[in-house]
Amino acid sequence: MAQRQPLIAGNWKMNLNHLEAIGLVQKIAFSLPEKYFAKVEVAVLPPFVDIRSIQTLVDGDKLLLKYGAQDLSPHDSGAYTGDVSGPMLAKLGCTYVTVGHSERREYHGEDDALVNKKVKAALKHGVTPIFCLGERLDVRDAGGHVEHCTTQLVEGLKGLTAEQVAGVVIAYEPVWAIGTGKVASSADAQEVCAALRAKLAELHGDEVASTVRVLYGGSVKSGNIAELIGQKDVDGALVGGASLDADEFAKLCALAAGGPLP
Ligand SMILES: O=C(CO)COP(=O)(O)O
DSSP: OOOOOOEEEEEOOSOOOHHHHHHHHHHHHHHSOGGGGGTOEEEEEOOGGGHHHHHHHHHHTTOOOEEEESOOOSSSSSSOTTOOOHHHHHHTTOOEEEESOHHHHHHSOOOHHHHHHHHHHHHHTTOEEEEEEOOOHHHHHTTOHHHHHHHHHHHHTTTOOHHHHHTOEEEEOOGGGSSSSOOOOHHHHHHHHHHHHHHHHHHHOHHHHHHSOEEEESSOOTTTHHHHHTSTTOOEEEESGGGGSHHHHHHHHHHHTTOOOO
């Protein structure tokens, strides 16, 4: 079975200008000694306007931290006012881009078909999509969460080859746990992450399923990361609020790496 390196990705959402971004990345790099990066991959996902500054800092100081974006256009270029393309992100050295975040689905009307195009656009340009999916509270209360999530998975990965699927990161983010302080229990997270992996195995075989990293996201912090990441099918976390505090984020990454705390 493939060895999956844990990934902790900080989704900054619409927070921090480029000067604040530089400050936060410097603090994270200072707080998290290099040895941790051998055990856990750490990435930050700032707003578009911060990326160039972070690239300069990461390249200049040879930081081991990766970075990426929070969205991309399904198109490569053209008359799409306000959009940012995969080639632009690739040129800036982005490793990751989140696709299909529930806030994009809710506030920008993104549906599974568009998410699927964005996953393909990211892969086409060598930027790893962190493909987000998850159920709303009413769906969970009705007991439909596993089916909802596996359906989103199938729709979002439609038309991809097994090799392409192996290059995607999945993030299970139950909508009711995002920014609410209500973290899914580790058993809840494991249930859905395992079901997603089983669906990947059904569609693309065991090797692909055992290669793909499945993250959990929703109110993750240093106090709950160890239990979440201790689950068999949870390979890391997509962290919102807690990724804006350098000490907390460094602590969280250190715990994901198995400690000790820096
Ligand atoms: O949406 C999230 C990460 O993408 C989760 O946000 P919080 O960690 O703030 O709940």
